[in-house]
Amino acid sequence: MEKEELISLYFEGKLTEAEKKTFQHLLETDIEFAEDVRYQENVKKAIKLNKRKQLKATLQSFETEKKTTTHFAKWAAAASVAMILVSSYWYLTQLPDSNALYSSYYQTYPNVIAPTIRSETKNDLQSQAFYAYDNGNYKKSAVIFSEIYATEKEEYAIFYAALSLMESNKHKEAIKLFDSINTHKESRFSYYVQWYKALCYLKLNNTTAATKILKQLSSEKNPQQETAQRLLKELD
Amino acid sequence: MSATNSIIDLLKRNDEKTIRTVYNDYKKSFILFAKRYNISEQDTIDIYQDAFIALIENVKSGKVDEIKSSLSTYLFGIGKFMIFQKFKKNEQIHIADDLESIEVEDDLYSEDDIDSQVRLLQKGLDKLGEQCKKVLLLFYYEEKKLDEIQEQLGYTSKDVLKSQKSRCLKQLKELIKA
Numbered sequence A: 001m002e003k004e005e006l007i008s009l010y011f012e013g014k015l016t017e018a019e020k021k022t023f024q025h026l027l028e029t030d031i032e033f034a035e036d037v038r039y040q041e042n043v044k045k046a047i048k049l050n051k052r053k054q055l056k057a058t059l060q061s062f063e064t065e066k067k068t069t070t071h072f073a074k075w076a077a078a079a080s081v082a083m084i085l086v087s088s089y090w091y092l093t094q095l096p097d098s099n100a101l102y103s104s105y106y107q108t109y110p111n112v113i114a115p116t117i118r119s120e121t122k123n124d125l126q127s128q129a130f131y132a133y134d135n136g137n138y139k140k141s142a143v144i145f146s147e148i149y150a151t152e153k154e155e156y157a158i159f160y161a162a163l164s165l166m167e168s169n170k171h172k173e174a175i176k177l178f179d180s181i182n183t184h185k186e187s188r189f190s191y192y193v194q195w196y197k198a199l200c201y202l203k204l205n206n207t208t209a210a211t212k213i214l215k216q217l218s219s220e221k222n223p224q225q226e227t228a229q230r231l232l233k234e235l236d
Numbered sequence B: 001m002s003a004t005n006s007i008i009d010l011l012k013r014n015d016e017k018t019i020r021t022v023y024n025d026y027k028k029s030f031i032l033f034a035k036r037y038n039i040s041e042q043d044t045i046d047i048y049q050d051a052f053i054a055l056i057e058n059v060k061s062g063k064v065d066e067i068k069s070s071l072s073t074y075l076f077g078i079g080k081f082m083i084f085q086k087f088k089k090n091e092q093i094h095i096a097d098d099l100e101s102i103e104v105e106d107d108l109y110s111e112d113d114i115d116s117q118v119r120l121l122q123k124g125l126d127k128l129g130e131q132c133k134k135v136l137l138l139f140y141y142e143e144k145k146l147d148e149i150q151e152q153l154g155y156t157s158k159d160v161l162k163s164q165k166s167r168c169l170k171q172l173k174e175l176i177k178a
Helices: A003-012 A017-029 A031-094 A098-105 A125-134 A138-152 A155-167 A171-180 A190-203 A207-219 A225-235 B002-012 B016-035 B041-060 B071-087 B116-127 B130-141 B146-153 B158-177
Strands: none
Touching: A003 A017, A003 A031, A003 B158, A017 A031, A031 B016, A031 B041, A031 B116, A031 B130, A031 B158, A098 A190, A098 A225, A125 A138, A125 A155, A138 A155, A155 A171, A155 A190, A171 A190, A190 A207, A190 A225, A207 A225, B002 B016, B002 B041, B016 B041, B016 B071, B041 B071, B116 B158, B130 B146, B130 B158, B146 B158
């Protein structure tokens, strides 16, 4: 039998017992034969190693496949969160800006009680209070008006005290004062009390409370009805 | 185990979908299984991949056709063996009774003992023509008999195939000399 044939059968695993002996003998004695066998063994190893490299690369691609998907999933999640945030922000900025509205609708209520002519000639509390009020000294006016109310229980005093507080950015306290005014009594101030109270709520960002008052003002005939309606529209 | 058999058939045919599915299916359990040996997850995945490759090789060479255990048991058996090999534990390897002897050719895993000729051949193989690649792959890697190869590749006679194989081996030898 040809040596080549023998080696071929060896790799096929088909050697008979006799052939195995021949093979072993040749392996030990014939250098060329041994080299040939070794060469083919190496070919076998080389193919195997290449296949393993290939497979390993494939299996590793499965690993990164999953990572890429996860990565993508994380990216998609982040993107959707960002989307939600952006749309919320957009939505929120579409809401009426209470501060801006307050600024445009608020007007200092004028001194209708005792407009001072020149200076502090009259020394009574009322004059002092209004003098301060007209001159923009609202901290002082708030104090004096409160004093007047404490002693004389005049409605205008508490009203102007509250207004003074508003001017001093003390809207919460102003509301308290407004609330203490009995608006069931028909007074020249009633509607204004409501109006300014609404504005206070607006400044404090309590659009619900503001809207409630404004709705009432919009429905009744009063000097602030139209203005109230306008503001109400802007709040909606 | 007909389900296993069909998986084995698909694996033999290199069906990538099946490879991916089987790989992913058993991976989690293998990682859990390997936790008791205190190996890093990266090392575990490495070993898992090597065991999986060994599985594929055994499948291809028909060693897995007659196994009585499940594919996962077989795979885990290889993996366990590799874990012990890698970390040279002195524990006795208790292979469960239902496991058959796992044939793992550990000689090829020690990368340091690779003959330099093998490295040259690895490169040379890539340069061979498609037909030679096929013949050599079927004969040496998949360990098919010449009759089977003749039928599969459609050679008119066994002698024609034999001479083809001979020529391919010579060609390869020339390639690595250059």
